[in-house]
Amino acid sequence: MAVLVTGGAGYIGSHMVLELLDAGESVVVLDDLSTGFRRAVPAQAQFVQGDMGDGALVARTIAEHGIDAIAHFAARIVVPESVSDPLGYYLNNTVKSRALLEAAVKGGVRHVIFSSTAAVYGEPSVNPVPEDLPLEPINPYGRSKMMTEWMLQDSARAYGLTYVALRYFNVAGADPKGRSGQSTPQATHLIKVACQAALGQRPYLDVFGTDYPTKDGSCVRDYIQVSDLARAHVLALDHLRKGGDSLTLNCGYGQGYSVLEVIDVVKRVSGVDFEVRLCPRRPGDPAALIAGADRVREVLGWQPRYQNLERIVEQALAWERSLAESEAA
Template identity: 80%
Template sequence: MAILVSGGAGYIGSHMVLELVDRGEQVVVLDDLSTGFWWAVPKEAIFVQGDMGDQGLVERTIAEHGITEIAHFAAKIVVPDSVTDPLGYYLNNTVKTRALLESAVRGGVKHVIFSSTAAVYGEPAVSPVPEEIGLAPINPYGRSKLMSEWMLGDVARAHGLTYVALRYFNVAGADPKGRSGQSSANATHLIKVASQAALGQRAGLEVFGTDYPTPDGTCVRDYIHVTDLARAHLAALDHLRAGGGSLTLNCGYGRGYSVKEVVEVVKQVSGVDFPVKLSPRRAGDPASLIAKADRIRAELGWQPEHDDLEEIVKQALAWEDALKTRNAR
């Protein structure tokens, strides 16, 4: 019995692989390295370089390694890019997910864990956001993920596999042991960008939008530590293996921080007062996204261990420093 992790050389996927390897699972990573890094895959995992849409490769991999579960992380995730390149996002996030699911059905895969997003909610009328609220994504990224959720549900009903779809809120931080973190040079994650500014790797930070209907006018988000998120996937895997039914769950802490609040914490932790430029809103950014996160605790028994913004920022800063050293080699 082995688990295939698509996108397992990327940010969130690599943390899932670390958690699986730490508990002795047989892990196969599939990644095309378009945004991932080969060195992020631990030696205990089998690495297959390739595209998740290559059905011949995926089906050979499933057969060769006895894959019984898939954790699907591979996706394009930058909201503004999805607005300017919708076809690229629908190809990668929807069309290729369809191909992956067809390969899973052909290979007899029993369980799928799907990396979804809070972007499926669009601009929700209530906060925190419950899973049962109406879904109205406002950008191609969110729509591409919602289409994949629909496909996954239909495939599960038709072919007898079970799944857990986790709707992430804002993922941040790095592995507490310093083994992985957000490594893409041009990533747009706020805490990463602010950390780079604090370390002098960027000239400063740009804040997009200060006129939102929030307490300080900047966007509010629910920031979840990447290790807590990876462990939510482990809990989902255990649920499915124990015979649990298919679920769609929010994954966040249930409280939010504004962009300005996050920037101040990064400045305090780093001790650096880096420049901040205030700019107009970006297309596709909702004002506030905070998870109603009681269901995941009840259904999966998930208990976060790193719900502390200062800890998240400290580990993000430490990872950026380590990454700078790695890249200088």
């Protein structure tokens, strides 16, 4: 049996592939390479280039490789872009997820691990945010992911598959062994962008909003290291294979840092005092999102290995340097 990883050539998906391979799993990656990179897929994994919304392709892949589980990462993820192009986000994140699930059900796939998001909570009334808080997403990105969670719930009741939906908070860092990291040049992840500014790859860093009701006026987020996050996915798959019930779990550390605090850490770790420009708020950004993360530890036995912001920044800086060296070679 094998695990199909959609979006496995992307940032988080490629780390999931590494975790699965390290655990001795057979892995098939499905990615259209619109934002992912072929080089991010290890040689030990099978690679299929194509669209996860192509039901016929997914059906063939499931049959040919004996897929028993799907880890679904393929998605568009930029909140402001979802506000300006909502139909594009509903097509890619919701409509194509529906096609993927249909192929999975028809192909006899038993388990699905879904890459969801804290954006489903919108502007939460409490922080840290518990999983049972009512879902009130404030942007199309969050709504598109919420709809896929609904499809999973209904499919589990109707067809007998089991799933774990993991709601990420802010993902950062890189594989500690240097095998993968955030490679998209124009990515909007704060730590990546700040590292690029520290290395002179950007002339300055924009801070969007300094008038939020937070300790320093900038947005507060919970930053989870990407390999820790991938490990939670592997544990979720093990839970389902052992007969565990379907679950929805937050993935974060339960600790928030403001944008300005993160920038200070990047400056300190890099030793570079790069320019920071203060800008108006972006549409769709909540003031604070911090994970209520007890359930993932209790149910899956997940224990973070890299819960240290300085260490996460060190990994991100090392990855940016390696990217620059590979591009210069």
